[in-house]
Amino acid sequence: MRKTSTFIIVAIVLAALGFAVFRSQVQPGLETSVSRSENLGKAPDFSLSDYGGKKVSLSDFVGKPLVINSWAAWCPFCREELPDFVTVQKEFEGKVVFIAIDRGESLSVAKKYTDELGVTASLILLLDPDDSFYGSVGGFSMPETIFVDKEGVIRDHKRGPMAVPEIRERTQKIL
Numbered sequence: 001m002r003k004t005s006t007f008i009i010v011a012i013v014l015a016a017l018g019f020a021v022f023r024s025q026v027q028p029g030l031e032t033s034v035s036r037s038e039n040l041g042k043a044p045d046f047s048l049s050d051y052g053g054k055k056v057s058l059s060d061f062v063g064k065p066l067v068i069n070s071w072a073a074w075c076p077f078c079r080e081e082l083p084d085f086v087t088v089q090k091e092f093e094g095k096v097v098f099i100a101i102d103r104g105e106s107l108s109v110a111k112k113y114t115d116e117l118g119v120t121a122s123l124i125l126l127l128d129p130d131d132s133f134y135g136s137v138g139g140f141s142m143p144e145t146i147f148v149d150k151e152g153v154i155r156d157h158k159r160g161p162m163a164v165p166e167i168r169e170r171t172q173k174i175l
Contacts (some may be wrong), residue, residue: 040154043068043146044136048101048126051111056099056126060153065096065174066148067167070134072103073113075142077161083115086122088167096171099124104131149174 043066047057064087068162069085071078084098100123102110107127128134137146137157147156147170156170 017060021135031157040146040157043148043152043154044133045134046101046126046128046136048128048133049121050124050126051107056124061097061099062152063150065150065171066099066146067096067103067174068099068133068146068148069169070101070103070128070137070142070144071107072142073109078143079117081161081164081167082119082123084162084167086119087164088171089123091168092171092175094151095175097124099126101128101133103125103134104129145170147171147174 045058065084141159
């Protein structure tokens, strides 16, 4: 009986991992990418707290291009992607604002994770305890990133992870 239970648990874990890998691959319909002239609508407004408890809203960034990423400590792809955002942010310093929004985790979980990655002092990190931002952008994969031009229009929406070259290329399109 115990071997059967162990086998079932292992099978479920392997199936979940397989599904996660399958979903992470670029598939038709899972990614939306637009050219500069296209419009995916206005960026959703938000008012979320940073790690220090300060409220931060979309309106705080009027007139600035934004890269806004939804992430979570349980997301294996975020572990590589968040430091890559720091790398690209340095390249676009003063031209683009990078914001990373944690999906529904506590301050202690989020901060421990970003401290481990060495990105806490390098990005605008916000907490979304209700996971409302993720829902407002139609999120269904992890991570989710929107690229917003200086008029507040979403010009690109990437579902799934990216590496530095792709982040750089998509960021260049919102300038």
